[in-house]
Amino acid sequence: EVQLVESGGGLVQPGRSLRLSCAASGFTFDDYAMHWVRQAPGKGLEWVSGISWNSGSIGYADSVKGRFTISRDNAKNSLYLQMNSLRAEDTALYYCAKDRGCGGGSCYTFDYWGQGTLVTVSS
Amino acid sequence: DIQMTQSPSSLSASVGDRVTITCQASQDISNYLNWYQQKPGKAPKLLIYDASNLETGVPSRFSGSGSGTDFTFTISSLQPEDIATYYCQQYDNLHGTFGQGTKVEIK
Numbered sequence: 001e002v003q004l005v006e007s008g009g010g011l012v013q014p015g016r017s018l019r020l021s022c023a024a025s026g027f028t029f030d031d032y033a034m035h036w037v038r039q040a041p042g043k044g045l046e047w048v049s050g051i052s053w054n055s056g057s058i059g060y061a062d063s064v065k066g067r068f069t070i071s072r073d074n075a076k077n078s079l080y081l082q083m084n085s086l087r088a089e090d091t092a093l094y095y096c097a098k099d100r101g102c103g104g105g106s107c108y109t110f111d112y113w114g115q116g117t118l119v120t121v122s123s
Numbered sequence: 124d125i126q127m128t129q130s131p132s133s134l135s136a137s138v139g140d141r142v143t144i145t146c147q148a149s150q151d152i153s154n155y156l157n158w159y160q161q162k163p164g165k166a167p168k169l170l171i172y173d174a175s176n177l178e179t180g181v182p183s184r185f186s187g188s189g190s191g192t193d194f195t196f197t198i199s200s201l202q203p204e205d206i207a208t209y210y211c212q213q214y215d216n217l218h219g220t221f222g223q224g225t226k227v228e229i230k
Contacts (some may be wrong), residue, residue, distance in 0.1 A: 020198075035219070037167075037219075042220060044208075044210065044222075044223050044224045045159075045161075045167060045210055045211070045212075045221040045224070046221065047218070047219035047220065047221060048151075051217065052215065057217060058216055058217070059216075059217030059219075061218070062124065095166060095167075100169070100172060104198075106211075107155075107172075107214060107219075108214030108218075108219040109157050109169065109172045109173075109214065110159075110167070110169060110212075111169045111172075111178065113166035113167055113168075114166065115166055116166065
């Protein structure tokens with residue numbers, strides 16, 4: 001059974017940093033791209049960042065480019081999101097999502113999701 | 124960046140009704156379009172990928188169609204358990220973009 005468990009969320013002041021983690025199990029982690037998707041309270045979904053299986057291809061939403069860094073450790077079956085210079089508008093539930101995979105590449109289709117970790121940016 | 128326009132933002136229909144949601148891309152995205160269902164307090168669930176392919180285990184009353192810039196998601200016979208918000212999502216050039224969502228309620 002595929003499981004994705006996020007951690008690392010919490011209350012942080014504007015301008016500070018936070019690192020999210022996602023522990024994956026139930027599938028061959030290093031065969032698939034992975035993503036972070038967020039949802040502000042009462043709002044819609046926003047794709048944040050994605051990383052290919054070998055970290056060779058990385059993408060970011062314009063809203064976080066230059067502030068957030070995605071990474072993965074295939075030996076630990078883990079995905080990370082380093083969030084710097086946090087703003088109030090970054091307040092959201094952050095989901096880790098597995099890429100469905102297509103022909104060995106990333107197709108930015110999210111077939112499994114974690115339950116999310118809440119990040120609140122406030123003074 | 125490609126923008127996705129999803130409509131309507133909400134709808135109310137009776138059990139057994141046919142429900143249709145549309146999604147329009149600001150430029151040609153071929154068939155790189157997915158549909159997700161999100162129930163309150165839950166993570167989203169993939170229903171349709173590549174515009175028209177039903178994800179494994181998803182009931183056949185859900186379907187998708189379209190290519191290029193115009194896409195349609197259909198529930199052929201609305202069931203009480205289909206109450207949720209539905210999102211389209213496109214992908215291109217290392218970016219994924221969601222539509223604004225459609226909240227489906229029972230009349």
